Amino acid sequence: MKAVHFGAGNIGRGFIGSLLHRSGYEVVFVDVNAEIIDELNQKKAYTVHIAEENGQNETVTNVRGLNSQTQIEQVIEEIASADIVTTAVGPNILKFVAEPIAKGLKQRAGKDVFVIACENAIGATETLKSHIETYLTEQEMAEMEKVTSFPNSAVDRIVPNQQHEELLTVAVEPFYEWVIDEAAIHTSRPEISGATFVQDLTPYIERKLFTVNTGHAMVAYLGFARGIEAINEAIADETIERMVRGALEETSTLLTEKYGFDRAEHKRYVEKILNRFKNPYLSDDVKRVGRGPLRKLSFNERFIKPARQLVELGYEPKALLEGIEAAFQFDVQSDEESVQLQQMLAQKELKEVIVEVTGLDKNSALVEEIEKRIS
Numbered sequence: 001m002k003a004v005h006f007g008a009g010n011i012g013r014g015f016i017g018s019l020l021h022r023s024g025y026e027v028v029f030v031d032v033n034a035e036i037i038d039e040l041n042q043k044k045a046y047t048v049h050i051a052e053e054n055g056q057n058e059t060v061t062n063v064r065g066l067n068s069q070t071q072i073e074q075v076i077e078e079i080a081s082a083d084i085v086t087t088a089v090g091p092n093i094l095k096f097v098a099e100p101i102a103k104g105l106k107q108r109a110g111k112d113v114f115v116i117a118c119e120n121a122i123g124a125t126e127t128l129k130s131h132i133e134t135y136l137t138e139q140e141m142a143e144m145e146k147v148t149s150f151p152n153s154a155v156d157r158i159v160p161n162q163q164h165e166e167l168l169t170v171a172v173e174p175f176y177e178w179v180i181d182e183a184a185i186h187t188s189r190p191e192i193s194g195a196t197f198v199q200d201l202t203p204y205i206e207r208k209l210f211t212v213n214t215g216h217a218m219v220a221y222l223g224f225a226r227g228i229e230a231i232n233e234a235i236a237d238e239t240i241e242r243m244v245r246g247a248l249e250e251t252s253t254l255l256t257e258k259y260g261f262d263r264a265e266h267k268r269y270v271e272k273i274l275n276r277f278k279n280p281y282l283s284d285d286v287k288r289v290g291r292g293p294l295r296k297l298s299f300n301e302r303f304i305k306p307a308r309q310l311v312e313l314g315y316e317p318k319a320l321l322e323g324i325e326a327a328f329q330f331d332v333q334s335d336e337e338s339v340q341l342q343q344m345l346a347q348k349e350l351k352e353v354i355v356e357v358t359g360l361d362k363n364s365a366l367v368e369e370i371e372k373r374i375s
């Protein structure tokens, strides 16, 4: 069995590659990072270190790499004969990987394949599919869809930026969860050890995004504002922990009302996540976790979607607004979106920026509240 995976970065190597390898796939990584691709082809293996007391090492073998900038024809050929195609490149990059995936899928001769975007976003595989659609005729799309399933998924494992003697080594937290939308699979279901298949993914992806990622982003932005560099150091600050707990109480209210989760069980889920942020064996940078503030402050993302849905239900979110306020102040020169956001704030009316970034109605109470906090 063969998997073609786009994005040999943190989650690509530290989670998706590892699980696919354990499930018996040869993993062909596709990336624009020549150094990583060359190393994969030279070593044909890498180490995943579990960041915990007496953490074990796992060796991921049967891997190789292709450079999507210089070897695009080979990438297309590999997709034409793959059993599964996955991505972990970032939601904004999906449009760039869609063309080779479309070309590869078009060349398949009736063999089932499974395409799955492993990104932190609601409906990421659907987004990828809509980009793929732009490269195929209606008839090509219909033929291709007969043998191709496009399930959305939720992936959860904290994998920080890496710095090891061995370039490919990746340290990961012990916890992981990969939930896949079974309802969107009409072809033969692939075996992926450690993945969970569910009939309705929405509660799972929202629970993950509005708990792990809302909480994580709160820690990152509040930590950055106080000059703290690491996530576990930021959450050790009592004020930050209190504010993060406040935001997760708000998202818990929303999630339990929307999906009828058992409150006690959901509370345990939240506590487990807060402990994951405290992991002393993992060094995660607030700048990585806060990366892409324009994406994180957008309409369907980890702050604005829960805040606006709470308002719709008659609640007044407060702690989430503290996170939104800190996110607008995230000023990191190496982060393109942060630079863009700060330029917008410097050049335009504040209210105009809030509306443009969040997609909220300019007359909404939330916009007024955010404006009051930032000005």
Ligand SMILES: NC(=O)c1ccc[n+]([C@@H]2O[C@H](COP(=O)([O-])OP(=O)(O)OC[C@H]3O[C@@H](n4cnc5c(N)ncnc54)[C@H](O)[C@@H]3O)[C@@H](O)[C@H]2O)c1
Pocket (backbone or CB within 6 Å): 006, 007, 008, 009, 010, 011, 012, 030, 031, 032, 033, 068, 088, 089, 090, 091, 093, 096, 097, 118, 119, 120, 155, 156, 157, 158, 159, 160
């Ligand atoms: N790191 C985590 O803890 C984590 C956990 C769950 C989900 N995710 C999601 O996984 C995705 C990737 O995150 P990451 O942390 O691994 O980021 P990363 O930056 O470590 O990895 C992304 C990789 O994609 C590659 N890339 C960029 N453009 C490309 C292109 N056009 N073609 C092929 N490869 C390309 C980059 O070179 C990089 O190696 C994001 O959507 C993120 O939200 C991350």
Ligand SMILES: O=P(O)(O)OC[C@@H](O)[C@@H](O)[C@H](O)[C@H](O)CO
Pocket (backbone or CB within 6 Å): 120, 155, 156, 157, 158, 159, 212, 213, 216, 217, 288, 289, 290, 291, 292
């Ligand atoms: O990847 P992002 O930028 O959407 O969010 C940053 C982190 O919160 C994220 O990567 C988490 O580590 C991950 O989602 C844990 O499963």
